[in-house]
Amino acid sequence: MIKWNRSVIGGLAAAVLVMGWTVPGWGQVFGKNKVTRTRFEWSYIESAHFDIYFINGEERLARIAATMIEDAYEQISADLRHELSARVPVILYRSHNDFEETNVVLDLVSESTGGFTEVFKNRIVVPFEGSYKKLRHVLHHELTHAMQFDMLYGGILESLLTRQYMFRMPLWFAEGMAEYESVGWDTEGDMIMRDAVITGYLPPLQQLQGYLVYKGGQSFFRFIAQRYGSDRLAQIMAKLKKSKDVEKSYKAILGKGLEDLSKEWHKSLRRKYWPEIAARREPDELAKRLTDHKEEGAYLNRDPAFSPYGDKIAFLSDRSGYKNIYLMSAIDGKILKQLVKGEKQGEYEEMHWLRGGITWSPDGEWIAFVAKSSGGDVLYLHQVRGRGVKKYTFDLNALFSPAWSPDGKRIALVGIKGEVSDLYVAHLEDGSLERLTHDRYDESDPAWSPDGKRIAFASDRIPEPEPSAADLLTGSYDIYIIGSHGLGIGGQGKSAIRNPQSAILRRIAASPSDDRSPTWSPDGKRIAFASNRNGIYNLYIADVETDSVAALTNVLTGCYDPEWSPDGGKIAFTSFREGGWDIFVLRNPLEKLLKTMPAPTAWALEADTVRTVYGDLKETEYENCKVQAYRPKFSPDIVNAMVGYSSYAGFGGQAVVSVSDVMGNHRFSFNTDLYYSFEDSDYQLVYYYLRRRVNLGVSVFHNKDYYVTRNYDWFSDRVYGGGVMASLPISRFTRLDFNVLGMGIDRQTYGWNPEKKQTRLLLTGLSWINDTILWGQTGPVNGFRSIASLDHSPDIPFNSLSFNTLSLDARRYFRVGRNYTFVTRYAGGLSWGKDPQAFFLGGTKNWLSPNYRRTDVWEVENLYFAHSDAPLRGTDYYEVSGTKFALINAEFRFPLVRYLVMGWPLGITLGNISGVLFADVGGAWTEDEKFRAFRADESGLPSLVSLKAGYGFGARINLGIAILRFDMAWPIHERPLRTRYYYFSLGPEF
Template identity: 35%
Template sequence: MKRYRIAALFIIGLAYVGVNAQETYFGKNKVRYKDFEWSYIQTRHFDIHFYEEAYPTAKFAATVLESSYVEVSKELNYKIQRRVPVFLYNSHNDFQQTNILPSLIGEGTGGFTEVFKNRVVTPFNGSYEDFRHVLHHELTHAMTFDLLYGNAFSALVSRRRLFQMPLWLAEGFAEYSSRHGWDAASDMWVRDATINGYLLPPMYLNGYNAYREGQALVKYIADKYGEKKLADIFRKGKIYLSINKALKKSIGIDQEKLWEEFSREMKRRYWPEIALRQEAEEIGTKLTKARKDGSYFNEKPVFSPEGDKIAMFTDGSDFTEIVLISADDGKILDRLVKSSRNGDLESLHAYVSGISFSPDGTKLVFVAKSHGKESLFFYDLLRNRVYKKKRFDFYNLLSPAWSPDGEKIAFSALKENERDIFVYYPQTDQLDRLMNDRYDDVDPSWYPESDRILFTSDRPHPQSEVVTGEEHEYVTAGAFMPGDFVYGWYNLNEIDLSNREVTAVDVGAGPNTVPTVSPDGSKIAFISGRSGIDNIYVAYTDSDRVYPVTNILSGIDYVSWSPDGKKLAFEAFNQGAFDVFILDEIVPVGDNGTLTPTAFAQGDNSLFTFDQSEESVDSALADVEDEPGEQPMLASLDPDENLSDDQAAASGDQQPFDSTMATPVSTEADSSQTADGKEDDEVITESGIYDEEYVHVSDGRSGDPLDPFMFDVEGDSSDVRKTVVVEEPPSFDSIAPPSSSGDYNIQQYKVKFTPDYVGGGFGYDTFFGLRGQTVFLFSDYLGNHQILVATDLVNTIDQSNVLGYYVNSKRRINYGVGLFHSKNFYLDPADNLFSDRFYGFQVFTSRPFSIFDRLELTASQFFIDREHHEADDTLSNRSSKVTTAEFSYVTDNIIWGLTGPLNGRRAKVTIGSGLNLFDSRDVEFYSAEFDFRQYWHFGGLYSLAFRASGGASNGRTPKLYFLGGTTNWIGNTTLDAKVYEVENLYFADVVTPLRGIDYYSLAGDRYGLINIEFRYPMIDYFAMRFPLALTISRVGGAIFLDMGSAWEGSNFKAGTTHGGLPADSTLGGRGSEKRLLDLKTGFGFGMRANLGFILLRYDIAWSTDFYSVSDKPTFYFSMGADF
């Protein structure tokens, strides 16, 4: 369904209430490329939904969710009070088709949690570690939403809904919990932001910044003030409805003071790194100019076989594209393909995939999403065109690599919930799957003989080996163990195509990823994070020699060899963006092949150092006092005992711990003795009773895999450390546990409607008396079925306004039906009072071909009863029955700016009719309209917009088009009696903008309109203190020219001469000067401001006939986005 589906429900109901409908509606599509038949399993807290062959994935998710729940429950000191529905998609492509979120989902979205129904939605991409992280991250959102807002009803009526949790806290805490405090990726980002000066105050954090810096802020609070303060901040926010008040009450400082302390501590931590490492520009030749040229992602560089060119991805033109650049200076030589323009090439997977040249350098192969399917695209560089597209029936094709013999393409792909390496033979169309296991296998690279492939995998590897007891197991601090499955620690492996034997490649401690074999096969370049920063290392294939060749401050994400083996192209994170560099000299760096590890790599994960005195924290907290009526911090986890909207919440004293798996716990009371005579760790609940639920194996940050779960039980003087398992609420006891074999009872999903939105109000006026309004929006948990009911009730039903709509978007063809009734009163220009009772029904459907284009069909039956309330015999009542139908084709691939479209194209062609099915002889017409819009982006906020539209209508009562004014103009409008005729009030179109010309001043059954508008940044920042405190940033400006006309039949005369002579007259003199006649023109300039919750426009326009200009301009104050 289209991404504006919910809004469209309201629009449909109001579309025919009058000629006030001024805008053409476009929008991209959410395409259902496949039907999903859902089932679900239940754990104690979760209903986990899945489809097709994803039952094993659902079982894995059950383990992760339940174990992560205990961790988050301890961090928040809270137990959820309602079950959490979880929806798992088999791939990101399937995930993008979900209707749970009506808007389009980008490639960078790894999952989401919907606040009202607390639904967790996430895809599986082949990496179990990514999957674990996202599940934990989204569960954290679900639990904080439950803590803050309660169930759906309380979220609607409670004052706590007024608390707007800042993004840095929401995402920061989710990352803090799911990343177990801190991780290398966030360390890289905050280090780069601190050194390069783009660390932002929390008040201004948004987008990706909110995740990484938010995690750092949350970690800083936990390290300095204690982790229990995190839960306290959430509870204080629910009480005081302000993050500043919550921080002040909890830790004694507001956001501004927090930023001051935090930024100082980050400088203290990261500035010393400058002396230990180098910027990417210091060690290599920079080929791209991220940020300066408008790009942020310049990725996956690969040398051509000649070595003089590099192919890479870039987003410098707003759309992700593949370009060829010079390997010497980075000059763009050719732009090959762009994504996000049509359904054939919806996306290029630039974040995670790569590009490969054929051995002769005449062709490229890359992966793209085409009409919802993953495909290999073969591009002919000599003819500049895609010459072959191979579509596969599996997911997540990544990183194609052309073999040196030119006969094979290796790539990784997700099939049957396993991501493995595949080899495709283009000449024979043969496909081989090289392995079939649950390990994550990616990044294939060929050896020169084309008989072996080097790749990255999280399968067991000697470099991940540690001793656990008498036997060796493949377990590390970075690998996680649900049951007997080890995953999450990546290293290098190779596979022999002749026998499919996989061999571990020993290149030292990891994680080691993105390997690439040198052209002569003697060396391997790869990315390793062993020092805490991702750097390039080189290993020799004929010896155990391994050494780093870079030591940069930020991090490197991708590397490839030059054809002569003397250079490396790499992609590095650089000042908040990604740039491409050339490493001209491949020489060892560091101390005897070892780089100085970061504080994070050395195990120093604290973002606060008590280098002055712990008294500073004590003094800060000394000012924090409980407000009157607040209860002290309690040990109980029961929110019903400790929480209310007017009371502070509980927080326990337990330390944070990590979780990744769950195994049954023995209920035997006795315990064996260890060699030193001490008892084994006991497993208890908070009430001291053994529980057969979940015990968690951590990533063992301190060396002991169970250490993060251990703490001294209050009042227990023994040396036995206890693993606490949170008791489950009684309401969850009815859920049957899995069988002894670990299997769950699989149930079929059934449609059940629950509210998405409930709103209303009431009022009193002297005309209608008491009246009330309500809006109800219901949907099922998958969002495939929606019901809207809206009412505006007055003293009698026939005076009330009611509409109800049902929309079904389960399959590719979407459809809906609706009923509506309204009663409207009008005063015509002669002050005659009349009313229209307007009611009927609609049926509508749409069929998207891709994200960008679709067909629409709408059929409506309208009944209009007009009643005059004046004692005037010349005015007679009338009833009309009108049947209409519209058939439209819509295409839209635009990129949005701050106040309107910035780049791309959109168009709509519509054929409509008013049919005479009841022989009412009232309204009968046929019409055709088009609307074409093109946008050019020149960089920054500079763009040019062009629009051409037109329409024509025929029939016994042709449809009229009114031109003039601007959309959503806030001002007085003078209408003549013609506008109030039934045919015009409900079936005419108002076409805007035609600025400089009054509303409705042009009317006819034909129209044409051209708009040209140059948009530019006008005011970067404006602040006023008196008489009104007002701050506005990024105000845009516009210079425009509008030209249009409306006319009857063929009665159109574009221009004339001043003296009445024909426009093409060759007579000289003053009387022969040309001017426009029926073609009206306006020009002017304006300002636009995006205030976040509303878009405001202010335009000043003059009319002209190109002979003279109007003496006074027309001023337009309006709302809404630019055309």
């Protein structure tokens, strides 16, 4: 994944932020939070081409990573015919939870992000998630990006000064190449492309979006390599380096543009996948569908878990936009209850949908699952009928896949500690943790036998007690059985493997393919599991005693997460179809076993399934590398400057310089606009310290601006001062901000009666911020966000302003259907003291060519310290003012135009235009005024007094570079009601 550092993309963002500190509410910014829970101590080792940074104690993991990435470099360098021009930093985290705390980029890192490469400093950042195979894949993928950036952008300073970074590769090109380089082709990619081709949602190459950017792009690069030769990749990249145009590069090398190549690619996919329709079956043809992701507006319905009586199924779904746990009927799929609301509070920040798992207590009163909380991974026990919750925490870096024992006293799970993933058993009575395996192989999906004496699980281990780096990458996932106390199990022979604790692990139905997600039959004689033995994940059933295996399904896309019902009469599973995941129930599985194994897919028979060669990996190559302690090393994020000269004003110039260390914990930004003299220039310096949980910031600034009002008054303001900021994130969704700002304003008026006026201010602010929203194309579509703030400015010498201000802004977004949202917003505030602040209402934010109702807003107390709130459509800017205010907005947002193609003379195409119906009502008043909402007019009808109100409709379109809004409003407070207001504005919806 590519990450464009927000602190760089925003070039002038620091300057804007500092300028924002000169207005009230300068700490009031919506947004979710990155929580730094651990103060990491770092070290690093140097390989031939990379600096591998690792958390102290994870030296062994770093040496393995160094071996992997150097091996990947040899292959990518040969493929692209390019060598790195500089050393590349590789930052390695010991778990995904730690990885999400990174400050290399300021964006939030989601659970689905496997790693990223930051563009401007070419830093590779990856987590270890228990699997060395996955670590190798992610390192190879991200190194491909680093090689791309090195080829196209060159060194840091060269790129920044020559603006090469303004060219961005299309995502299908960047991500597709990285996926193809790292794995060639794989089961997941084949499933997604087969589904997209057969069900008809595969767009042209240039229109790939979402996960198709990765897998569609990967498929296209594979197609190019197979049809035109693998050497063309290096030629295309070399051409792209010069042209900075993907279309021209393909035409120059292949003689065809992207449109023609896309058509060829589509045709080849149809020839490949359409014959599969006759050879395989849809999930609906062999099992009953219980969910429908398209109808529900969801992407995933996964992890089905039968209740002990078999009449209910608990499962994970994102049908609300958030990942929640639901309870449904096992008969018809009717939703009975929402058990857990995820991703809205600190207890359930992430629901681990990629490696989750839900399990029931034997009495059916509780479910157990693992979720990330504000303090790390937690094993939750959640009452089904009530609201009781129990929490278990362990000294592990990550937790996955819980499974409740038949006696109800223990839960098996997978945990990551250090550089290993192992199988554990948690004892619920005392909270103790027992370790069943202790090795460097990956474990997943534990399942208890019905008698509670054995645990089946999937692992990529091989019969080697001390695996090498190469061994960790060559083993396929098989199903193993272990005693629940690490005791030996019968079955000595070639299927038996002895672990370091001398427990016997019995391998079941071994194959060179990947076998995952075992589930026991109620009699304990069989195990059902998912396997890609034919190139597609299907369900199989193995006899525990004889090791014989029979196929249960032969589907087009794939079957995952099998779960055997307590009575043995059903198996629930998930399947990918039409771009999403659904849950099915197959009845009488033992009566429906296939007589023959499913035929292999075309790609399963090909030789390029894995392009990398693991045999040359030698972990000992970096065994003696010197471990060095990390010291902050600073380098520029952005350098942008220009200088000019005028015979009237002399020299002038602008500059933006942003600098940070490798980890991103220390960030400096300096911005200046030099003009005529030092006193007439603008300059700001900001420093952020992000290493601890409390984020700290310091700023000093000076700005000089000249104004001409609508009354042709001419004046200048010199604004200077400094501030400090502290932000404490409670969780991803809630934080507390504290700010102190000291500033002075020197106003000089010009004209017939010039005068000078000085104003001083010491402002402290405290804000409580909550944000759980989900974004759509033009604004939030679901969730809640609020800011409650208290500002205090004491009376200090030298003509100061003294006031206290309390304000609230709360917004609730109700998703009432797919792409339909109802929004309510409540805002209010009051100010008191010697110089109470003014609240101005009217118009809409970022109004293009606005109308102003008043002209006294240029006073110092109004220009710099007044609050301006909107929208209040049906009014002009600053139409309403007072020291107290209330504002209510209601909107219904809906799809207006999905796709519009215009003919002559415009010849343009527009899509995804959303509509809105709205109503706004608000008012402002002072301490001396009595609030009065209504009074009777001359005709006896109620008329608004202290309030203004409007209603109307509008449209929004995302233009890519900005969101354009149009509103037409009718004011209710004006008579006649025929008056209309038109608003064109920019920016997202509130």
